[in-house]
Amino acid sequence: MxxxxxxxxxxxxxxxxxxxxxxxxxxxxxxxxxxxxxxxxxxxxxxxxxxxxxxxxxxxxxxxxxxxxxxLDNFRAVLSSEKFPQLVRNTLLISTYRIVFGFPVPLIFALLLNEVRTRWFKRSIQTVTYFPHFLSWVVFAGIVINILGPSGLLNTLLLDAGGHRVNFLTNPDTFRSVVVLTGIMKEFGWGAIIYLAALSGIDAQLYEAARVDGAGKLRQIWHVTLPGLRPVMAVLLVLSLGNLLDAGFDQIFQLYNGAVLDVGDIIDTYVYRIGLLDAQFETATAVGLFKGVVGMVMIVTANHVLRRMGQRSIW
Structure with missing residues (x-):
């Protein structure tokens, strides 16, 4: 029963x-x-x-x-080339500068924009800063050349002020700085979107509790906002490290010239020359595969380190 x-x-x-x-x-x-x-x-x-x-x-x-x-003959030929170490050095330097100086800019901009309370003004700023992202580097590089070129707006202002002409785009000492700064200018507004979305997900009661404890705006950012953004920052940092060998072909191809080839020639521009111009397809493919494998190793390593540190990882 x-x-x-x-x-x-x-x-x-x-x-x-x-x-x-x-x-x-x-x-x-x-x-x-x-x-x-x-x-x-x-x-x-x-x-x-x-x-x-x-x-x-x-x-x-x-x-x-x-x-x-x-x-592996094609890989041996590439790695033993006299030019390859310089290509890797230029690529790593430009990419590292992008991460060091470009990674914090969208975060700082998102924190500042989040404090704007006038709705129409906030939307206007967002529109102005998002717009350059949708311009191709052909168009944006033309704007940069018209501003920083030998006869550009900035040199015209310098001459009118009694100064000397500065060759920003043909001087090896300034070319990398121009590449990094113009890249940040074009993308920082778009990069702030992720941080703004993450900021909207932070519990408002945490800010209220911090204010009750006497925390000012800077302390609220340090103890509430940044810890809330830490998972997003970790994921974006991992993705940035994965692109360490991607210094921005479109941008550099539009801006570089023979005068700055020693400091501006990167792996991707080298692949373009030997692959499409010299028809060395096997060598270009070997370089591209090498770059992809290194990028994958960087992502896996950075993700493992973040996971060991107790941070949120990609997988």
Missing amino acids: STRVAERVAAPRPVRRSTAARIWQYRTIYLLILPTIVYFVVFAYLPMIGLQIAFKDFRVFGGMWNSPWVG
Whole structure:
């Protein structure tokens, strides 16, 4: 009798649905993400088939499949090149300057903008600072050249003030600074969006408790705001380290010239020259694969370090 009662009272086992049934149940959501999946498959994963060129002596008429294998010879040729250390040095310096000087700017701007209480003024500032992100580097570089060029606005003002002309774009001592500063100017407004979204998620009661304890605005930022933004900052820092060998091809390609080649030539511009101009496809692919592997190692390492430190990581 008791056994029968127990069987009646026992909760029914959940029915396990097949994968196809679950996809059909949430078909609307899957349809929304389908274009993104197709995009990555077509433009990110399928092109990876061509990475085998890095291990071949690629011949145009023989094609990718009929070219002979050469193993790691292309990588040895790249790493033993006299120019490669200089390319890595330029890339690392420009990328490091971007992280050191460019990483805090969106955060500081978001903190300042978050304190603006006049709604129309805040939206105006956001519009002005977001707009450069949507300009291509072809357009933005033209603006930079018209301002910093030999006959640009800034040099005209310097001459009118009795000063001397400064070759900002052709001087090796100033070129990297121009690249870093113009890159920050173009992207800092857009980069602040993530911080502004994170700021809206911080509990307002924490600020109220800090004010009750007598904390001023700076102490509230230090003890409430920054700890609340720490997970977001950690994730963005990991992603930035993953792009350490990506110094910004579009920007440098539009701004650099023969006078600053020694300080402005990076890995991506080198790949462009040997790959598209000199038709050394296998060497260019080897350099690109090397860069991708290093970036992946940097992301995994930084993510592991953050996880060991108790911070929120990407995975």
